[in-house]
Amino acid sequence: MSKKLTPMMEQYMDIKSRHPEELLFFRLGDFYEMFNEDAITASRELNITLTGRPTGDEEKTPMCGVPFHAAESYIETLVKKGYKVAICEQLENPRAVKGIVKRDVIKVITPGTVMTENGNDARSNNFLSLFYVVKDAWVLVFCDVSTGEVIWDRILPNEKRTDIFDALAMYRPAEIILANEVSLPQDVQDFVDNQFSNLVLSPYTAHETNRELSDLGAKHFSDMGLMEEDVLEALGYMLTYLHDVIKTETSHISYVHKLSVGNRMILDTASLRHLEITHNLRDGGTKGTLLDVLDRTLTPMGARLLKQWLESPLTDVAQIQRRQAAIAEIISRGAEREQLRSYLDTIYDFERIVGRIETGSVSPRDFTSLRESLQCLPHIKKTLSECQSIALQTLNQNVYSHTDLYELLKDAIAEQPALTLKDGRVIRDGYNAELDELRSLATNSQEWLERLESEVKDATGIKLKTGYNKVFGYYFEVTHANAAQVPAYFIRKQTLANAERYITPELKEFEIKILSAKEKIVALEQQLYQDLRMQVKQVVRDVQETARALAELDVLASLAVVGYEENYICPTIVMNGQINIRDGRHPVIEKFLKREVFVPNDIMLNHDEEEFLLITGPNMAGKSTYMRQAAILMVMAQIGSFIPAREASISPVDRVFTRVGASDDISTGQSTFMVEMKEVAYILENATSNSLVILDEIGRGTSTFDGLSIAQAVVEHICKHIHAKTLFATHYHELIPLEETYPKLKNYTVAVKEKGKDVAFLRRIIRGGADRSYGIHVAKLAGLPQSVLKRAEVILQSLETDHPGSDDLSQRVGNVELQVGSSTNAGRMVMNNKPTMDSMDVGNLFTHSVVDSLLAVDVMSMTPIEALNTLYQLQEEARKGGGK
Structure with a gap:
C-alpha cells in the first residue's frame, strides 16, 4: 500500500493532470524537474541522468532535471523531436512564503509555437496548421507565430483533395491543430505520415460558440476587409488555441492573405519534389536546389521570402515586370548595390524579434539586435530614394526610419547587456535616476559611507567613525569624551568600555538601501524592461511592415547579384502564349558542373506549331535535364528573376506539372508504376491549355506493349483535349509517326555522334526522331564488365533478327490512329534518317x-x-x- 504523497508531489500531480500530453517542466528552486514517465522520456531524449526522489511512495519516483538558466536549449531539443513542453513556474517568492509555493503553467511550447531564437531555422518559416471543418468545406489556416503571417484557404468537397496535399507540401507545418478533435481523412493522414517526420497532431476543442469565434477573428483582423464567416471562425479558433498555449498577447499576428490567389503559379507536391525547387531528393536539404543557386540573401527574413517566392511564382505580367525592373536597376547601379547589401548585412531577424516582444519572450540581446538593425534604416532609405523603378520606390515608402524607437533603445539598453535580466546591467546608466542611485549604492557603498562620515563630522564638529556588525548594522562610534556633543537625532544603540555607538535616520536609510540594493536593482530593471517592451509594442505593426519591405529588398538584391555574377539575361514577358528561349541553361547543373561546359539548348513552345514536343533519344543523353531546365527557367522567370540564356520571351503559365524519375512509395505499398500512373492521372485531370507539362518515360514500369499503349494514349489525350504546352520524353521511338497525325506535335531528339562502335552524346536537342536507345552504350559508360557488354550485343542482334524490328511496331502503333494507306512508311522514313552528327549537318553547336x-x-x-x-x-x- 502506497504512502500518502508529499504536499509538493500532490501539487505536481494536480498540475500534471491538466497537462497529460506535455512534458511538465516543474520549477523547484534553480531547476526544472520532471517526474515519472516525463522523467524517463526526458532522460532518454536529452541524455541526462535519471535519478529517484522520495515522494511518499514506497519506491522512489523517477526524476531528472535541468538548470532553469540553461533550460532553453533542452526545451528546443525536445520540441524539435516533436514533444510539447509545459513550463510550470513558481508564482510566489519562496522566501516570503511558508509552506508550498504556489505554482502553475505559464505557457506551453509546441513545435508550431516555439518562439526562442534558436528554436527555429532562421532561414525557414515555422508554420502551425489548423484543419477546421465547416458545413460544406474544409478551412485550412497556416500561421507562423514567430513572424505573424497567416495564410488561409477553403477547400470545397467537390474540389480535389490534392489541394490539401499541395498546401501541406508548400508550407510544411510542424504542427496541425485538429479543430474539435476531428480526424484527418485517411488519405491526408497517409500523406502526412509519408511526407513528414516529427509532425505533431494536436486535437483541440474550443469552448467558445461559432459566433464568439467569428467575433474574435473579426476583431483581431479588423483591418483585413470582409471575409467569409467560416474563415473568421477558423481564424478565431486558431487564436483561441494560441491564447491557451502561449498565454500571452498575439496582436503581432496581423499579416493575413489567401492561399489560392489568381496571380500565382501553382506548383503541386510532385513538381516541387521532382524539380528540386527548395528541397533536394537526396536528403531533403537545400544543397543542389534552385533555392541554393539563387539564395544570396543576407537576412533571415529575405531567405524565408525567397523560398516563398520560389514555391509560389507570379502569373501577373505587371508584377513580374516590376520585379524585373527593380532587379535590372540594382544590377546597373553597382555602387548602390554594394551599399545596400552592406547595410542589409547588419540587419538582424527583427521580424521574429518583434514577435518575441509581443509574446513577452524577448531577450536583452534581442533589443540590442533590433537597435543595431534600426540604425542603418535612414541610410537604406537614402539609397532607395535615388532609385527610379516602381518596386524600389514602393519599398522606400514601406521602410520607416523608426528614429524615435532607435533613440529609445539607444537610451534604454546598455551597449552590451547581459544575456538575461537576472544578471543585471541590462538598462543603460543614465536612463533612470533611481536605478542609477541603486547601482551607485551597490558599487560605491564604501565611498558613499566615507562621504557621509565626513559630512557628519563637519556638521557636528565631533570625532567619530563608521562601522558595521550583523546585530546593529551600520553605526557611528563616538568616544565617551565626545558623547556630550552628540546631536539629539543620534540614537544610541550600544555602549562599549570606551565609546558609544549610534545610528541616525540617514544612516539607517543608507543601510536599508545597501542591503536591499541588489534585489531592488533586479526588480527595477525588470519593471523598466517591461515598460520598454510595452512602448515598443505600440509600433509593432510599423516595424513588421518595415521588416517585410527589407525582406523583399533583400530578395531583389540577391537575384540581382546572381544575375550579374552568372551573366543571366532578363526575359521578355509576353502574353501571346509562346515560350521562346535561345541557348537556355540549367542553372543548378551549370553551377555545379566542374569538368565540363554545360551545353545550352533552345526551347520553343506555343499553341501554333510546337505545342507538344516528343523527345526521343538515348538514356543519359540529357532529355530529363532539358525538360527540367524548361520548367525551372519558367519558375525563375515568373518570380521576376533573370535567367541563364542568350535571349528569351516567355508567356507565364498557370501551373507546372512534372512526372519525372522513378520511385516506390513503400509506406503506402505503391510500386513505381502505380506512383507514376497516379501522378499522370493527376496531371491529365488538372492541366489546362495554359499549363506547362513535363512527362518523362511514361509507361516504362510495365510490359513493352502496355507501356507503349499507355504512352500513346496519354500523348493523344493531351493533343486532343488539353492542349497544354508539353515536353514528353520517351524511349518508345515507335511514337515518332504521331507527328503525321497531330500538326502541333513535333519530334525532337538528342544529337549523337557515332564513330564505329563508339558513341558521343552531344546533349543538344535537335529536330527529328531516334530509332535506338543506345542502352548498351550507356551500360558501357556506367562501367559494366566487358564480358557482359559483349553478351548483350549478341543477344540484341539475335532479338533484332527474330523480330524484324521496331519499324513494324511503329507502323502498327501509327495505324491505331492513322489507318494509313499510302503513308505506312512514314515511321520508317523518319527512323532510317536518324539525326546523328554523321548524317546531319547541324554545324558546330557552339x-x-x-x-x-x-x-x-x-x-x-x-x-x-x-x-x-x-x-x-x-x-x-x-x-x-x-x-x-
Missing part, C-alpha cells in the same frame, strides 16, 4: 557562342599569357560543340 566570345576579345590590350588562356577556353568550347 558556333555563335565562340564567335561572340572571339569578337569581344580586345587582342591589342592582351598580354601573351592572357591570349593563350583565352584561345584555350575558346578551343575547349569548340571541342565540346563538335562532340570531340
